[in-house]
Amino acid sequence: MVADDATGLFDQLVTSERAVRDPAVTGKQLAFMGHLQQLVYRHLIERPDLRDLVFAAIPQDLRGAADLNIAAGADLYLFGPGGARELPAWRIVSAPPMSALLADYSEAEAAFGVPWYYLAAVNLVETRMGRIRGDSYAGAQGPMQFMPKTWDMYGEGDINDTHDAILAAGRYLSAAGAPEKIEKAIWMYNHDNEYVDAVMKYAEVMRADPNAFRGYYGWQVYFVTTSGTFLLPVGWSKD
Template identity: 40%
Template structure:
C-alpha cells in the first residue's frame, strides 16, 4: 500500500477487469452538462472588481486552531464562502481554501465537537461538512501505518481549474463517467496533480496509473493531466462506472477496482457528492495544499518542495518548524 499524504491516497490502479454491475441495477444515465452550463455553475477563475473582502490568514502564517466548536463552524462557513466565490482575490481565495482543509481535518479528529460545530456552520454547508468528515475518516482507514520519512516528491502548481474541469467534462462526454468522480479521484490521488513522483507500487501521473494498466486503458502521456483523466475515465467505464451518475453498483465496483479498499470507495463518493451539490466547490478543493500525515502529525509540503530521496520527518520539522501543523496522528 502506498503512503497517504493527509487527504491524498497515492495509490496504484489495480490490474485486471471486473464484471460491470447488472443493467437492471444501474441508475439512469444523465446527460453530460454543456460547456455553457458547467461554466455557469462553476463561475470564472478570473476575479471581478469589487470591494475588498475580509482577509483569510496568509499561507505563510501559522495556522491557529479554533478553541471551540462554534468558532470552528463559524470560521468554516466564512472560509467556504471566500473559497467558492470567483470574485475573491486570489491570495485570499487560496488562503481560505487552505483554512477549510485544516478545519475539516481538525474536526475529523475531534468528534466531540461535531454536533456543535455542525450547528454553527451555515445550513448550506452542513451536508458538505458531513461529506468531508466521511471522506477524511474513510480515507484514513486505508492507511495502516504512518511513515517517519517524507517521500521523494516534487510539489508543483496544478493545471488551471478551467482546464481540469474541461478534461473532466470530456471524460464524462466520451466515457459516461460522472465528472465529479474524476475530479474526486484526481484530488485524492495527487491533489489535482500537485504531487509528482512514484508511489511504492510504481504508479505514475496525476491519476496514478501503473504501467501495465496505462498500456491497456491510457493513450498519450501518463503525466499529462488531460491524457491521464481520459485514461481514468476509460478504466472506470470498462469496470461499470460509465453510468453518468455518482451512485449505483456499477460506480462502486469501478471505484473498488481503482483501489480495492471500501474506505477508498466511500471517500471518493463523499468528495464527489460535495461537487455534485455545488460545482463551485472545485475552486476551493483545487487550492488545497499537500499535507502529509506522518508519525509526528501533519506536515505541510508547499509548492516548491522537491526531494529526490526520503527525508526524516524530524529533520524536516527542524528546518521548517512552521510547516508542522499538528501532532495528532488520527
C-alpha cells in the same frame, strides 16, 4: 491559521465554505479560503469534541457538504499510510489551471460518460489535483496514479500528462462499469473501501454544488508520518 476553539472553528468553516462557492472570490483569496477549509476539516477530524460543538451550529445549507467532507476525511485517515517513518520521494508542483482541469474532466465525461465530478474527486484524492509528482508505494504514477500495466491497457500518450491521464481515467472507469456502476468502478480503480467512500463523498459534494470544486482546488499536500503531519508545499522535494 486554524482556530483551536469551537467558536473560531465554526466561523472559519462557515466563512471558507461560503467563500469557495462565491464566484466573486478568486485568486489568492480563493486559494487561502480553500486551504483554510481543508485545515478546519483536518482539525475537526482530530478533535471530535470540538467537531460536535461546531456541527451542532452549522447552517442547514452547508450541513450536507460538511457532513460529507468530514466523513470523507475520516475515511482517508484510515486509508492513508499514517505509519510511514519518512517523507515520500515526491516532488510537489503547482496544480494545472482550474479551467484546464475542468476542461479535461468535461472532455473525459463527453467521451466516456463518466461524470466530471468523479474524475475530479479521484484527482483530488490521488495527487491533490496533480500537485504530487512521484510514484506511490505501490508504484502507481502520474496525476491520476496509474499502475504502468494498467496504463498500457487504458492510457494513450504520457502517463504524467494531466490531460492524457484524466482521459485514461475516464476510459478505465467506463470499462469498469461507470457511470451505471460507478462505485464498483472506483473500487476497481483502487481496491480499498475507505478510498471508494471518500471519492464518492467528495464527488457528491461537487455534484450538489459544482462551485465546491473551487475549494478542493486549494487543498494542499499533507503527509502523515510517525513523527507528525507535514505540509509539503509547492517546490518541495525530498532530494
